[in-house]
Amino acid sequence: MNRRTTALTAAVALAASLALTGCSSDGDKPELKVSGAFMPQPVMDMAGGFLTITNGSGAADKLTSVTSPISDDVTIHETKDQKMVEVKSFDIPANGELKLERGGNHIMFMELKTKPKQGDKVSIELHFEKSDPIKVDVPVEAANHNPQQH
Incomplete structure (x- = not known):
């Protein structure tokens, strides 16, 4: 159970960081x-x-x-x-x-x-x-x- 929770937490953290990176790079582009x-x-x-x-x-x-x-x-x-x-x-x-x-x-x-x-x-x-x-x-x-x- 502990391994599964750790893997799930890591996957959620990775997905969140990718989503945040995607959002912030659009906002950081000069217009x-x-x-x-x-x-x-x-x-x-x-x-x-x-x-x-x-x-x-x-x-x-x-x-x-x-x-x-x-x-x-x-x-x-x-x-x-x-x-x-x-x-x-x-x-x-x-x-x-x-x-x-x-x-x-x-x-x-x-x-x-x-x-x-x-x-x-x-x-x-x-x-x-x-x-x-x-x-x-x-x-x-x-x-x-x-x-x-x-």
């Missing part, structure tokens, strides 16, 4: 949405990219890289003391947002393979520490476009 994306029309062979990533969950994430067919050299930068500094990642806080905007944190596209014009769309893919990649078609706006000034 990311991208909005406001744009690229000012480049005037040289490099361009900036700007967008907002909103996290609607209680789990934080990180933007770790950006890729695009328009450039083999796409990096993420922060602006500190009016100087651009390449970074390895940007935090996306739980129930918060990451804003990439002119004069602040942004995406840099170096050595453009083609120069997109206003009205074009540039395909990018955002890569994260926890979340699946997100593909975004980024509209190309006028070189002086700045939604903060509107």
Whole structure:
């Protein structure tokens, strides 16, 4: 009887831990949405990219890289003391947002393979520490476009 109770208790404990693991992993997955994306029309062979990533969950994430067919050299930068500094990642806080905007944190596209014009769309893919990649078609706006000034 004792062996049977122990086996049953172990089975119930294992089933409960599997159920809890399944439930908590769904709750720990960030829910990311991208909005406001744009690229000012480049005037040289490099361009900036700007967008907002909103996290609607209680789990934080990180933007770790950006890729695009328009450039083999796409990096993420922060602006500190009016100087651009390449970074390895940007935090996306739980129930918060990451804003990439002119004069602040942004995406840099170096050595453009083609120069997109206003009205074009540039395909990018955002890569994260926890979340699946997100593909975004980024509209190309006028070189002086700045939604903060509107």
